[in-house]
Amino acid sequence: MTTPGPCPAFSSEGPLYMSRYSASEIESKWQAAWEKASIFKAGRDTSKPKYYVLEMFPYPSGRIHMGHVRNYTMGDVIARYKLATGHNVLHPMGWDAFGMPAENAAMERGGHPKDWTYGNIADMRGQMKPLGLSIDWSREFATCDPEYYGQQQSMFIDFMEKGLVYRKNATVNWDPVDMTVLANEQVIDGKGWRSGAPVERRELTQWFFKISDFAEELLDSLDGLDDWPDKVKTMQRNWIGKSRGLQFSFDAVQDGIDPIEVYTTRPDTLMGASFVGISADHPLAKKLAETNPDIAAFRADCQKGGTTEEALEKAEKLGFDTGLTVRHPLNPEWTLPVWIANFILMDYGTGAIFACPAHDQRDLDFCRKYDLPVIDTFFALDDATPVGAEAFVPPKEQSVKWVNHFAGLDVATGQEAIDATIDFAEKAGWGRGVTNFRLRDWGLSRQRYWGCPIPVVHCEACGVMPERKENLPVRLPDDVSFDKPGNPLDRHPTWRDVPCPACGKPAKRETDTMDTFVDSSWYYARFTAPDAETPTSLPDADYWMNVDQYIGGIEHAILHLLYSRFFARAMQICGHLPEKSKEPFNALFTQGMVTHEIYMTRDGNGRPVYHLPEEVTDGKLADGTEVEIIPSAKMSKSKKNVVDPVNIIEAYGADTARWFVLSDSPPERDVEWTASGAEAAHKHLSRVWRLAAELDAAEATGPGDDDLRRAMHKTIHDVTMGIESFGFNAAIAKLYAFTNTIAKAKAGAGARREALSALAQLMAPMTPHLAEELWQMLGGEGLVTAAPWPKADPAMLVEDTVTLPIQINGKRRSEIAVAKDLAKEEVEKLVLADDAVVKALNGGAPKKLIVVPGRIVNVVV
């Protein structure tokens, strides 16, 4: 926290010395009171149900932004609500502290990534604490703490022992000028971000986690995640990409060439095969390149550009005819050419395919380009037009008419044909049904300094050996420089030199560090025992796990969440988590992002230059230059469309910022920051404060007491439901309405005090400081944070009469007031007597009369 100043809570004048709502005084006072009472410190307590709420921890960029405020306020609402409903709550905070920006800062501004990172953490902690989050700060850690990454290294060694880690070659983005590996984000339009040189793909030996071993399990278990959003589960299902297909081989016509093994999910279209395609990285392509300079040149062509799937998919489809031919498995007389194609991935299936251009658009485009044959294998039932410019790709469930299908099909769906073909090939003995996954193993090697060192040693005699656990953590050396590109660990004079953990002879450390996704794949488990001498402490993990509510950005829907699910399983296998924690997150909520307009000008070369919102007034910079306004997008440092919450907190207080980020948009949707919204939130909070401050005790009772109580119970019910279902904006709308009701009520002071006390309690999860102040002003006992959540009296929620709208032919024309439980027949009588209905019927009888009890009536004439 920033210096809290003298604490008004203990001033002799009490809370009413203020004549208006003063957030800064209130907020520091109650933060001190919470700290004094230690009410957010979590400990095991079996007398209460536990509740673990976790928001995705932040990257310490140095400044918090509105996205953080929104994310952590949502988690805080849940945490405080659960505390009030009698739970033992764990709500921790930490830092995802390794990663590229620290190294970039070191390169750009000098200094050390460690100093930059810990400095940022201190700054951000200082910006976060004034938000008044109910966090147990005693559990805080950063992933770059040796105490954390040492435990991660220990687990890496455990994973090695269980066969969950291996090495293989994989492609990286290579900058041929800087002679360094580039991250995908450092490849801009196929060029290195610093050198500007065209990027190449290059193979390196890298470390991998065997996540593919868990593909089926990770897929099947999604079905049990009832409190995860469907969209996330769908994305993960598609990412894992289970498919059933046929694997078989084409024998080469030429001597000395091995059969080409292909995998296809559409074996039913084998009679439409046009050519056999192999990846540029296929062993056969490599072998041919050794003697054929044209093929070598073509392969080199294929290495151009970045490694992302997007880059590969969008690249122009290129092919090279090897001159080799293969025999069709169903007709040895039929030979097909073998092409090398840049769109075939070595990582998927066997790295070789057969192309059926009639029923695959990409194959068709390729065949038209290189003048290869197109053979229809099936037609629509009512249209036998041969394929022209567009491939015929009906859904697999649609029946089609087959042309001379070898398995004897005439009219059948694609799926039926696939199944029949696999069956046919297996019986005939030339192919086998194979289940494949799109999911690839997790490559975790990074050729960078600021990450967790991979704890292995390369020994000439013993090979690749894990470091001894007693030598952990393998610490990052501090004496490194970032004056040239590449990994400083690689060029460190002594750090690499270590004795082999097995034979003791001189050996070399691994210089790759781990992907930062590794760090974030188990932090949730570490929070249950952040100081343990082992990665976790089982009694603590057993008590606190699983995370009951996980909250974070939709941008993590696939990678982070999938990796975490894998890690939980691997940790469980190694004894670091209990069996029940295979799925570590019981419920997931994906919040929308905070967006903002982007302000851009261009430099002399026409390159974009971005500007922070505070540099822009009325569409102009301070020097009068007009900025180009680009529509709202995810806040990002590189685009500079970032809003600083610190200014908002200084101007209005944390409660206003919290109230605003919850009120203005549904939590799962993006929210655009607006200055006027914050102003309005602050006005409202001032109004609530005034209602409490002006409470006049003169009239103890009044004529409207009962109505106010009804409104109170209705609001308690609605707000409780709203919080439980993440409908924070709707809950806040109810609180606005209730405040209006109180302000206008004719009720006496007793009922008003009761209503305002309930209002304070209901607002407490969202605006905890103001709620404490109100609670104290109204004479509440102790802290409102510790007070039990109010309960709505069901008897006060029932309404005895309802207004039934009457529709005529689906359009609202009239309404009647009836007793809530009035019999359907009675309602019908009243409806038929209604003026508008009588007029519409014009003496006739209705065609249909629909009565939805308590909701609506529809008369069809």
Add this chain to the structure above:
RNA sequence: GCCCGCGUGGUGGAAUGGUAGACACAGGGGACUUAAAAUCCCUAGGCCGGAAGGCCGUGCGAGUUCGAGUCUCGCCGCGGGCACCA
């Protein structure tokens, strides 16, 4: 290119298949004030109409239904992810 979302007044948004626009912002009008700020009250989707009322209206086009913002299909636009940004 592929996968997943989203699209409602001037603005943010509300709405178990059942009165579209709750609640709020900006706007308009008024009260209080010497004046302003603050506060309070009224008003408010569009079009026609003095009013009563009517017609249109949830990105576009079809469909299912007594009834569609909500469900289905096809488009358009925007956003997220695409395995080395975190």
